Amino acid sequence: MDDQSRMLQTLAGVNLAGHSVQGGMALPPPPHGHEGADGDGRKQDIGDILHQIMTITDQSLDEAQAKKHALNCHRMKPALFSVLCEIKEKTGLSIRGAQEEDPPDPQLMRLDNMLLAEGVSGPEKGGGSAAAAAAAAASGGSSDNSIEHSDYRAKLTQIRQIYHTELEKYEQACNEFTTHVMNLLREQSRTRPISPKEIERMVGIIHRKFSSIQMQLKQSTCEAVMILRSRFLDARRKRRNFSKQATEILNEYFYSHLSNPYPSEEAKEELAKKCSITVSQVSNWFGNKRIRYKKNIGKFQEEANLYAAKTAVTAAHAVAAAVQNNQTNSPTTPNSGSSGSFNLPNSGDMFMNMQSLNGDSYQGSQVGANVQSQVDTLRHVINQTGGYSDGLGGNSLYSPHNLNANGGWQDATTPSSVTSPTEGPGSVHSDTSN
């Protein structure tokens, strides 16, 4: 037996009077029977009320208001009201039993977590995001991606702003609608039994509806962030040629350190700073350069000559100045009869001769950390002009005799290891052993 019929029966139990309802829904004919005169009176009352209730919606607003007032003042109202409340309470319990204790939506939780991690929701993370930072760290990049980072941050901030604006709008709309519904319910509670719990339940329903809208908003935001992120990461993969100046700096270093083109960390950092690229980009560049140079020495010959010639003068000047300086500082130094000019050998390690220039090593002299590289360059020029031939080919001006038989660069015997005691900490000389 359902609640409604039970209600009617309950009402019938208190002597429901039979009445046909005019102009509207017809109630089933009430049972007639065995009631007395007093019962007839109550039947009449209830019949009136039912009639009024059933016809109230068919009437104009004024008429309805008048009827509502009449109903409110009816002597049977409290009894009817309590019955309705009882029924509604039971109905409400059954509904609550089915709907209460909603477990948190895992999808919503995921969305929330992601938005939080990306810095879209939650407290402001300085406009940045963990993703951007992680991506930067992963690339080993420091400042190279600053432009992309700021771009990413700006876009993320935009998304964040839109998200919060929309969220605010939704919340406002939700609150307004809730208030409106609550007012309506309170208003209606004058004529029909609406318990505070029921209002609460209604509010819950509204909130659930709005939260589903919110979820859509969160989903869209997440998608936007994902797209932005993938674009950002793709952009990072994009190759951009280094500036001409940067390439020149790197090439100069490479060809002037051809005997050992392995820049130290410090050297890399300095090169990176000079070229406005990252240290890892410098490493990449040298890695590529080494392998490509080794693979096709002939192809790089011209380039090598070019850079060697370019730096030769500088190198010569620097070495000469250093020697002169050394002579000035130690006038009685033996074997200083070279007068700053090099007795260049056609074979053997030029560097060793440089070392014996003053009858001693560079220790104590201020020749500078770049001497070895300059020697490399000089050696190149010497080879070029002096027709050094190592049998690799007639056109090998700058012969790669730094490459060992295995195709690798000399390591332990490279000048770098020889000069290491004299090199200052700030030297850009390569000392990375292979």
Next chain:
DNA sequence: GACGATGATTATGA
């Protein structure tokens, strides 16, 4: 669009 140059990535080895 083809092609070479070049920066980045990845697998591998010492």
Next chain:
DNA sequence: TCATAATCATCGTC
């Protein structure tokens, strides 16, 4: 961990 070698993907030039 770093260097090498191979490879990918994009850029720049013709």
